[in-house]
Amino acid sequence: MQKFSALSLLREALRGHKGWGRQWDAPEPRTEYDVIIVGAGGHGLATAYYLAKEHGVTNVAVLEKGWLGGGNTGRNTTIIRSNYLYDESAGIYDHAVKLWEGLSREINYNVMYSPRGVMMLAHNVHDVQVFKRHIHANRLNGVDNEWLTPEQAKEFCPPLNISRSARYPVVGAALQRRGGTARHDAVAWGYARAASDRGVHIIQNCEVTGIDRGPDGAVSGVQTTRGPIRAKKIAVVVAGHTSVLMEMAGVRMPLESYPLQALVSEPVKPCFPCVVMSNTVHAYISQSDKGELVIGAGTDQYTSYSQTGGLHILTHTLDAICEMFPMFTRMKMLRTWGGIVDVTPDRSPILAKTPVKGLYVNCGWGTGGFKATPGSGHVFAHTIARDEPHAINAGFTLERFRTGRLIDEAAAAAVAH
Amino acid sequence: MLLIHCPYCEADLPELEFRHAGEAHVARPSNLADITDEQFEAFFFIRENRKGVVFERWRHLHGCGRFFNAARHSVSDKFIRTYKAGEPKPQLSEREIAAATPIGRGTPANEPIRLTGEGDGQ
Ligand SMILES: Cc1cc2nc3c(=O)[nH]c(=O)nc-3n(C[C@H](O)[C@H](O)[C@H](O)COP(=O)(O)OP(=O)(O)OC[C@H]3O[C@@H](n4cnc5c(N)ncnc54)[C@H](O)[C@@H]3O)c2cc1C
Ligand SMILES: [Zn+2]
Numbered sequence: 001m002q003k004f005s006a007l008s009l010l011r012e013a014l015r016g017h018k019g020w021g022r023q024w025d026a027p028e029p030r031t032e033y034d035v036i037i038v039g040a041g042g043h044g045l046a047t048a049y050y051l052a053k054e055h056g057v058t059n060v061a062v063l064e065k066g067w068l069g070g071g072n073t074g075r076n077t078t079i080i081r082s083n084y085l086y087d088e089s090a091g092i093y094d095h096a097v098k099l100w101e102g103l104s105r106e107i108n109y110n111v112m113y114s115p116r117g118v119m120m121l122a123h124n125v126h127d128v129q130v131f132k133r134h135i136h137a138n139r140l141n142g143v144d145n146e147w148l149t150p151e152q153a154k155e156f157c158p159p160l161n162i163s164r165s166a167r168y169p170v171v172g173a174a175l176q177r178r179g180g181t182a183r184h185d186a187v188a189w190g191y192a193r194a195a196s197d198r199g200v201h202i203i204q205n206c207e208v209t210g211i212d213r214g215p216d217g218a219v220s221g222v223q224t225t226r227g228p229i230r231a232k233k234i235a236v237v238v239a240g241h242t243s244v245l246m247e248m249a250g251v252r253m254p255l256e257s258y259p260l261q262a263l264v265s266e267p268v269k270p271c272f273p274c275v276v277m278s279n280t281v282h283a284y285i286s287q288s289d290k291g292e293l294v295i296g297a298g299t300d301q302y303t304s305y306s307q308t309g310g311l312h313i314l315t316h317t318l319d320a321i322c323e324m325f326p327m328f329t330r331m332k333m334l335r336t337w338g339g340i341v342d343v344t345p346d347r348s349p350i351l352a353k354t355p356v357k358g359l360y361v362n363c364g365w366g367t368g369g370f371k372a373t374p375g376s377g378h379v380f381a382h383t384i385a386r387d388e389p390h391a392i393n394a395g396f397t398l399e400r401f402r403t404g405r406l407i408d409e410a411a412a413a414a415v416a417h
Numbered sequence: 418m419l420l421i422h423c424p425y426c427e428a429d430l431p432e433l434e435f436r437h438a439g440e441a442h443v444a445r446p447s448n449l450a451d452i453t454d455e456q457f458e459a460f461f462f463i464r465e466n467r468k469g470v471v472f473e474r475w476r477h478l479h480g481c482g483r484f485f486n487a488a489r490h491s492v493s494d495k496f497i498r499t500y501k502a503g504e505p506k507p508q509l510s511e512r513e514i515a516a517a518t519p520i521g522r523g524t525p526a527n528e529p530i531r532l533t534g535e536g537d538g539q
Contacts (some may be wrong), residue, residue: 243466254462257491301437302419305468305492310418312433345462401462402454 001197004108023189024196029203032230033061035384036222037237038208038245040064042073042184042370043362044237045191045202046377047384049107052198054378055385060200061231063224065207069188072239073370075339077262077284077296079275080371081118081179083138083145085412088395089348090141095392096375097178103374109190111182112289118179119148119157121278121324122172130412131174138176148173157274159325167323168281181275181286187373211248211359218357219249235360235384240305240340242363249356253363254401255342258299259309260367263336265328267291281320293331295321299341299367309338341366345401347410351380351393360384361398422499423477424485430477438474440464441486442506468492470514472506475499490517 002008002021012019035051037044040062051057062068080100082093099106100113122128131147138145150162153173162170192202203226210223211234221230236245240257272287284296297317300309314336322329344350344364349372351362362380365372379390389397400406419432446452446460465471471491476484488497488509495517497509 241468243464244468252459252463253466254458254464256464256466257468301432302473302489302494303437303466303471303491304494306494310432312418402458404454 001108001193004110023193024202027201027203029061029063029201029206029224029226029229032221033201034059034231035233035235036060036229036231037062037235038222039071039236039238039241040068040188040192040202040204041071041237041239042069042187042191042373043239043365043376043380044235045069045188045195046373047235047237047362047380048200048202048377049191049195049198050378050381051385052195052200055381057381057385058199060195061229062195062200062202063206063208063222063229064202064204065225067204068192068202069185072260072339072341072365073188073373074184075262075337076184076370077286077294078181078184078370079118079179079277079284079286079296079368080113080115080182081176081275082143082371083118083134083174083176083179084409085134085137086348086407086409087141088407089409090138090143091392092349092351092375092379092396093372094141094143094375095378096372099374099378100182101178103182103187103190107190107194109186109193111186111190113180113182114289115178115180116274116286117156117175117177118275118277119153120174121153121160121170121276121280122174123168123170123278123280125171127280128172131172134412135174143176144178145174145176148175157272157276159272159327160276161324161326168278168320170324179275181288182370183289184370187370191373191377208245208248211245213249213356216357219359231358233358233360233384235362235380237362237380239363239365239369240342242342242361246354246361249354249359251354251356251359251361253361254345254398255364256303257305257340257342258302259304259306259338260299260341261297261309261313261336261338263295263297263314263333264288264292265295265331265333268293268331271327276324278320278324281324283317283320283324285321285325292334293328295333299343305340307338307340343367345410346406346408348407349376349396350398351376351383352389352397352399353383353387354398419494419496421475421487422496423480423483424499424501425481425483426477430480434477434479436476436478438476438484441472441474470497470509470517474502490514490519493517493519 275286343366349364379393382390
């Protein structure tokens with residue numbers, strides 16, 4: 001692997017940048033692998049990387065029906081935070097934040113992790129109570145999260161309108177300073193490059209159309225648009241399409257898939273220093289390094305695989321943005337798009353073994369799994385390599401919907417995250 | 418925004434008047450206290466979530482207020498038909514399904530890039 005450094009940049013600058021080779025291989029699929037990962041989003045690629053790096057499992061293929069990072073990984077608003085309520089959630093999301101902190105160096109690829117702070121606005125008494133409860137729970141788990149008055153919130157984010165006459169007055173905010181953003185594409189590309197360097201095969205334009213099982217019921221391979229491929233371990237990491245894939249192995253899932261949209265504005269000079277989220281009025285906003293405002297909207301109310309959502313969902317979000325940040329009322333929006341997110345009943349993910357031997361699933365990240373990408377890949381690789389969960393994902397089972405041991409972030413936040 | 422036909426009001430009306438109310442034809446067991454955890458899970462948490470024809474409940478919240486069912490294609494989002502609550506799951510004809518199925522296959526974005534142009538008549 002060609003290493004990126006100040007020196008290599010300088011050398012290439014002098015050679016007209018003609019020496020940059022391909023960053024990951026495009027091999028022909030083998031007939032058999034030790035592990036097949038279905039889905040080359042951030043979570044699937046990170047899983048492959050940690051399988052190779054931490055567990056020495058390198059005979060691995062990541063099969064992707066489209067292009068790598070073209071699913072929700074390349075469509076999300078890149079908010080990273082770990083101030084969730086429950087111990088299990090704090091465990092996995094904070095594990096991810098700690099990995100984000102060293103990721104660019106570790107994989108020698110600039111993922112542009114920017115801990116610029118994530119501020120969540122409280123607009124009513126209920127918000128205040130919920131946020132303060134989160135802050136206390138987070139403190140017990142060693143996760144940073146602090147309460148701000150409206151004035152402190154405005155100091156942290158000057159464009160914020162804290163007027164008492166605002167339609168949704170700001171009565172306070174919870175701030176996680178270690179929260180922030182990262183460059184979504186770079187995360188997919190960086191993990192792809194690092195995994196490929198360790199011998200992992202990344203095979204694009206290869207849709208999995210069936211999961212084969214042997215006489216003992218265990219998985220034996222997959223059918224793909226590029227022919228059958230054998231493996232004794234198959235990991236499904238396909239976000240919105242999880243129900244479809246698991247159905248191929250006869251496993252029914254507690255999931256529903258919804259469109260979720262985002263949009264960006266025309267690029268402008270740096271004017272927005274942090275990430276602001278408002279669950280109550282439903283708007284998320286930050287500014288990318290290119291200068292665009294990156295705005296997250298809500299899900300549509302109906303299940304769908306269309307990858308497009310209703311326009312009224314976007315306008316609803318923009319109404320809220322303009323109300324909270326009057327200086328943006330004249331901004332032009334450039335692009336909108338949608339992804340399909342897989343939502344569990346308790347809004348927590350599933351990273352687990354399944355009732356089918358050799359079949360593993362990592363799904364249910366819904367509207368908020370980008371932030372977990374490194375942590376998820378790290379513990380899921382452990383689950384696959386050792387055939388048992390890592391302590392951090394031990395609670396994120398599929399059985400919890402039978403035992404009732406939910407990790408009910410849905411009730412804790414009552415909205416998307 | 419979807420245009421939805423309320424079978425009670427007998428009119429096509431904007432989605433904003435309606436609330437989606439989850440998968441249809443999920444029968445609530447009348448003996449909830451006696452069923453096993455497995456049966457409860459299947460009733461309460463497991464969902465078909467199909468890519469294709471789905472049967473779902475809607476409520477005409479800002480209208481007549483009544484619940485009804487719909488058959489819709491979850492890739493094109495086109496309604497095949499709506500019908501009143503309590504009516505059995507309809508048998509859909511091939512033609513009805515074909516009319517709601519998107520041209521080409523699967524989702525519009527992030528599908529395999531066909532380099533040879535073979536296949537599905539896009
Ligand atoms: C608009 C939007 C905004 C979001 N904002 C945030 C945010 O601010 N913060 C946050 O933390 N999260 C956010 N999320 C959620 C986040 O994007 C996802 O949870 C996360 O990216 C999921 O990653 P993944 O690798 O599991 O899935 P994906 O990136 O979707 O990867 C799954 C891959 O599987 C492939 N696949 C599917 N079926 C098959 C098949 N049959 N064969 C082969 N391959 C297949 C797909 O093509 C896809 O590339 C947002 C999501 C959306 C849509
Ligand atoms: Zn009606």
